[in-house]
Every structure is written in structure tokens, then in C-alpha cells.
Amino acid sequence: MSSKNSMKQGEKVLFGIFGAFIVAAIIGYVVLEFVRMNSDKPLFEVKTSYEFTEEGRRGSKIFRESGCTACHRAMRNGTNMGLSLDGLGSKRSYEYIYSFLKKPEETYAAATIDHGMRPKEAAYVPEMDDVDLRAIAAFLFGLKAEQGAASSPMPPEGKSQFIDNMLKAVAPEGWKDKYQDVRESKDAEE
């Protein structure tokens, strides 16, 4: 009878490993919360921000209601699968954004996938009301990113061992002849 209820050796090992994972997760969570509550610095620095005009606020609503969030993400709204538009206002001008919405294929530096003429999926965008497109452009231009944010065109201030190592690992020989290192051009300006 007792052999029916007691666990086999393999089951004990499996449950043991499973239990160890749960214990480790609980300890990890408690430590994380403890550190977070006792630290005066935020765990993750927020480096994106927004500043909206009245028009931009209206644009934010139109953005959410016009199917943009099916492919985009902005201010915690939308999908992670597509192109994030957070910080766009630090990368592009208002004129660029408006012009992209109106005439994507002429404005975008590369071939477009979804914006453009039918049957592209976002072909409805240039056909929207002009006032609405201007409001959306005002909204997107209000999405700013500080230097060093993932959505910022500028890498973090100062030397970064991580970026240097990544460059060494992935950049092909002679990349400096073809491309410009934005970090160096910034140093030169100062």
C-alpha cells in the first residue's frame, strides 16, 4: 500500500527541482522589492517623456482610434510587435512626420512596407482628414526621448564599454569608412 503513495526516485528529483525554482523565485522577488524600496534611485530610469499641445492631445485620441496601435506603440499603448514611435519627436521634425503621413513613399528614406499606396496595409492613412493628420503629427512630435534612451538617436553620454564591445563583435572591418560614429561627431562639436 505504502509504495503506491510514496514517490518514485525520479518524481522526487523532479519535484525537488521544481520546488527549488519556486523558492529561488520567491527569494529573488523579496530581494528585488527590498532593494527597490530602499534605493533612492529608480530601478529603471525613465528617459522618454511627452509634452502635448491641445492639438497633440487630440491627436493622441485619433492615433488610438485610427488603427495605428495595431502596428505601433506609443506611450504604453499599442503592440510590441511593430515599430515603436516613442521618442519620435527627438528624431524627426514635425514637418517630416506630417509629410510621412501624407506621402510616405516620398518621405521615407527606404522602401516602405505598410505605408504607401494600396494594397499596402496602412494605405488608408494619407486618405484621413488633413486636420486629423496634423493633430497626429503634433502628438507624435510631442513624444521625446532623452539622450541614452532606447528610442533616442544618441547613445548614452560618455564612453561605453558595452557599445565598444558590441561594435567590435558585430561591425564589419572598415565600417568607419562607410559610416559615421555619432559619438565622435558629437565630441567634435563640443
Ligand code: HEC
Ligand atoms: C499595417 C501596419 C501599420 C499601420 C496600421 C500603421 N503603421 Fe505606421 N508604420 C508601419 C511600418 C511598417 C512603418 C515603417 C515604414 C514602412 O515600412 O511602411 C511605419 C512607419 C511609421 C512612421 C514613420 C516613423 C519614422 O521613423 O520615420 C510614422 C510616423 C507612422 N508609421 C505613423 C503611423 C500612424 C499615425 C498610423 C495610424 C494612422 C500608422 N502609422 C499606422 C506600419 C503601420
